[in-house]
Amino acid sequence: MAELEYWLWLTTRKGLGPAGALTVLDHFITPERAFYGEKEDFDALPLTPFARQSLLDKSMDGPNKILGDCDQLGLRVMTFQDADYPQRLRQIAVPPAVLYIKGKVFRFDEEPAIAVVGMRKCSLRGREWAERFGMELASSGALVVSGIAEGVDCHAIRGALKAGKPAVSVLAGGVNMVFPYENRFLYQDVAAAGALISEYPPGTPHKGDHFPLRNRILSGLCLGVLAVECEPQGGTMLTVNHALEQGREVYAVPIGLDEKRARGTNHLIRDFKAKLVENAEDILTDYADRFPAKLAHLAPLPQSVVEARLSADKPRARAAKPAEPKTSHRELVPRGQQKSRFTDDELAILAVTAGAALTADEIVERTQIPAKRVLSALTMLQVQGAVEERPGRRFCALVELEG
Secondary structure, eight states: OOHHHHHHHHHTOTTTHHHHHHHHHHHHSSHHHHHTOOHHHHHTSSOOHHHHHHTTOOOOHHHHHHHHHHHHHTOEEEETTSTTSOHHHHTSSSOOSEEEEEEOOOOGGGSOEEEEEOOSSOOHHHHHHHHHHHHHHHHTTOEEEEOOSTTHHHHHHHHHHHTTOOEEEEOSSOTTSOSSGGGHHHHHHHHHHSEEEESSOTTOOOOTTHHHHHHHHHHHTSSEEEEOSBOSSSHHHHHHHHHHHTTOEEEEOOOOTTOGGGBHHHHHHHHSOOEEOSSHHHHHTTTTTTOHHHHSSOOOOOHHHHHHHHGGGSOOOOOSSOOOOOGGGSEEEOHHHHHHHSOHHHHHHHHHTSSSOEEHHHHHHHHOOOHHHHHHHHHHHHHTTSEEEETTTEEEESEEEOO
């Protein structure tokens, strides 16, 4: 029986939870030893009767199903005792015993990772600031980490992806469970360019009581937490409290006095001594000496590029006679330059989006390129200014390929 199965058995015992799993590990050292424990062994542990009873269930049907799901979904399962388990996370009060990862496996201890958090029901201004900070942080060498819910979280992630950089989303459910549904394409983008991470096995729904537990991982993976817009109470404050307990730095974007609903960041600056920040450099200067290879130059995208990418999704006023951009207005890329400028996937996407704005699914259907590669290519084409995203998550080529 593979060792990994014992980890999945332990972490799926009902009533145990992350803290209970660590209690069992402290006593038995390995999940395998716990699996072969007897009733009298468990009775000595400071667990609830329900949790102790669940440890007597030796069925491996559940763990085997999870392993099958992970294989099918292409997930990496990282355990607390793996050599590449992040030391930052290992040192928090209640580290997760296992992590399910879809996408890249980052060496977080070598990354200047910054968590960006805030309200779900944030203002338009809050969304703009979240996206701006996400883009500036990522383009300057930081790894942006957030959730993926509506509001500040998803806009911070979008900003990092618009910078042409990876991002990490920590979830409160299985990595294959999209929440909210409107962000399903963002899930695909993050998995293609960065990583989706959860301590919950595939198929686990996003539950309200999962989010406070999720937040300890969000802050634990990072050097610091940036609060963009939040209320004086709520999920953002829970993440900040985790960060403070873990010895992480806390940063906050100040809010005007007329913003009654979202003055939690002012509260952080005043009462928790959070550092007031106006741009990514205000944050990353704190870590430049520790990560010279990544942050020494602190060379973010030019402001004109930032503004152009941030404005790409903003609704535009309708012209008196709206019309699609004419082909003659597009840059013509000579045949001899196409191969050196674009990959084969990018060229195929540019060809099918030259005459119509298509969704990612439509591009996959017309090009027969796997979805993961299409999403990755679309991200890079947007970075190069060769493709524009339009309302409805439709993509249109901004260049013309010479035939």
